[in-house]
Amino acid sequence: MASSANLPASIALVAGEPSGDLLAARLLSGLRPHLPDARFHGIGGEHMMAQGFESHYAMDKLTVRGLLAVIPRYREIKGIQNELRDRLLAERPAAFIGADYPGFNLGLEEQLKAAGIPTIHYIGPQIWAWRGGRIKKIIRAVSHMLVVFPFEEEIYRQAGVPVSYVGHPLAELVPMVPDELGARTALGLPHDANVVAIMPGSRMSELKYNTAAFVGAAKLLKQRDRSLKFVAPMAGERQRAYFLELVAQAGLQDVEIQLLDGQSHTAIAAADAVLVASGTASLEVALFKKPMVIAYRMMALEWQILRHFGYQPWIGLPNILAREFLVPELLQDAANPQALCDAMWKQLSDVPHRLQLAQRFTDMHHSLLRNSAVESAAAVLRVINR
Template sequence: MNKCFYLVAGEASGDILGARLIRELKNYFPKATFSGIGGPLMMAEGFQSLYPMERLSIMGIVPILKRLPGLLKMRNDLAKHIIEQNPDCFIGIDAPVFNTGLEFRLKHRGIKTVHYVSPSVWAWRENRIHKIAKSVSLMLCLFPFELEIYQRFNVPAVCIGHPLANEIPLSPNTTQARQALKIKPDNLTLAILPGSRGTEVKFLLQPFIETAQNLLQHYPKLQILIPCANYKRRTQIENYLTQLPEAMPVTLIDGQSRLVMQAADLVLLASGTATLEAMLLKKPMIVAYKVSAFSYWVFKKLLKIKQFSLPNLLAGKAIVREFIQQDCTAEKLTEASINLIENKNNLSLEKEYIELHQTLKLGGSQKAAKAIVDLIAH
């Protein structure tokens, strides 16, 4: 009998993980079917997306509240459909607010549920672990430090490492990336990644562009590259750039964010999975995050950690500069950028990056697929 899997991914990083996982599961079950909510990479693997993934890509309290009725209806309709189909397994990829509620309902109807990418219960709102325990048959963690809380609350969990750690070599080739993008090999290059969500770009693009304008005064030959996560983000970025008083030498690139970071001397980016990629690519980086004042007020009260970027969390100390909310200004970002550019000796940072890279090479998608196969078998 052919296996049936349902997956839900909420944003671009989840689409990447989902596509790789589908590919690995096909090695075990070549005729399996895959449906749910996903993006173009998952669909390229034969996945059937029942709703546009963009509907789940929301950040901040107010935007979520505005779209809550629609999201709840979509989740309810999807739950009914999945229960009717009775798949061998449901796999929620990140998107914890949407997926945990869905997993809770499915598990209580006898469907095995896997959550891929641990919610940040170790960072804020630890009490969510009780709902997770009732919702998830298996938690797939990307980072070793995440296992402790699941062991403490007797939730089955496996650390699979991060798939990117297996894909990205320990010594990436910057020259090769610049040749692929057909950009000048010797000029100082800045990569700007303001995020894949519309709300991220809304809050971060302005300070990032102003920082680039400041840097151009110090480094007139600076090359500025911005990878656009999708067509909507490209349009959003283009609209902002066309409103500037003076044109800027900015090159917009569709997708290829990893290649863009690989080509860069410095990366200015939103907190998230991209910071892990920048670390694995061994790039000096500056991490920023900004949301609405109300969302930040709520998050700050619930936050348990002092540092928020993945490189710092993995290292257990500050190895990259972070700027959040009111500290995310062009002045502070510019100062930090110049300090990194002028620091000719980044060997100690690169050494830290390599050590962290090696701790994450645990099998990634292959190990995730094997854990899911074992869950189904038992």
């Protein structure tokens, strides 16, 4: 056992948004037993701080959504990056770990690695989906990459980037056999109800563009089956208020939807099918083995930019992992209330399809299941020779 004198004095980390905060917190929980006296610091959120992390800046100073939203905040965010870089170059931590947030972290990692500080990036940027040219920067910036999907390991290895597959943390949080009846009891829903979860997104921009179409689809579904119950988890009070405002603007106040404070996993577990915005939430739905329709709308200009960048026919993580359209994807103008209703109706009513999906999603769950805290911590310890 190494003496405390030989243990690294500090490890720096940066998470720029809530998902990275959760990711880094899990990594810290795996590292702390091996490095009990080390100082973990940088930029992070409440979950990292619960692990004894010291954040030099409020994480929400970095949280910006969308390609265009970053422009007015660029100077402030760049200033934070430069200040943190100078602090770390002076201190020289044993390693720097960037938790996702590649726009900020890769630039910082490139400068730290050039100065001889080992850099670890947790969650490989999706170069397999778009902007594959970033691999050149990743090679310059990253000493070791931690990836959460099995197929990513070979991509980075072929590019010459040292890499470890550590499993997806969500696969550990979601039970292999979800408790649907328990979830319905918790939400006060009848056990024999037909339940649809509506998940237009947690970001304000996602709510802005998705809410009217998602709730419009719910109204049409209710016309087909009066017994349907709808639940919609809200990420916070701001999101709830904005959701209700958008529903009112669209004249859809008559659609009965049970709004939940958080409880997204309970909502998914309770549902027969889910209408979900593209993103990590679609993977959560797959892990709960639920039929779904993936949909997404955004600012027209942003859509015109992004639609030409993709390398694959899929945007939803369940479809990307399956390498086929297991579930429907409806994007931008195609994500209109009638089309969403029709697609959701098939997910609700096609029993053989539902059973097939459940088996495919179970296989997917097993492929993603590792002890990510232990695996990611072990990779970091190898990098710092512990």
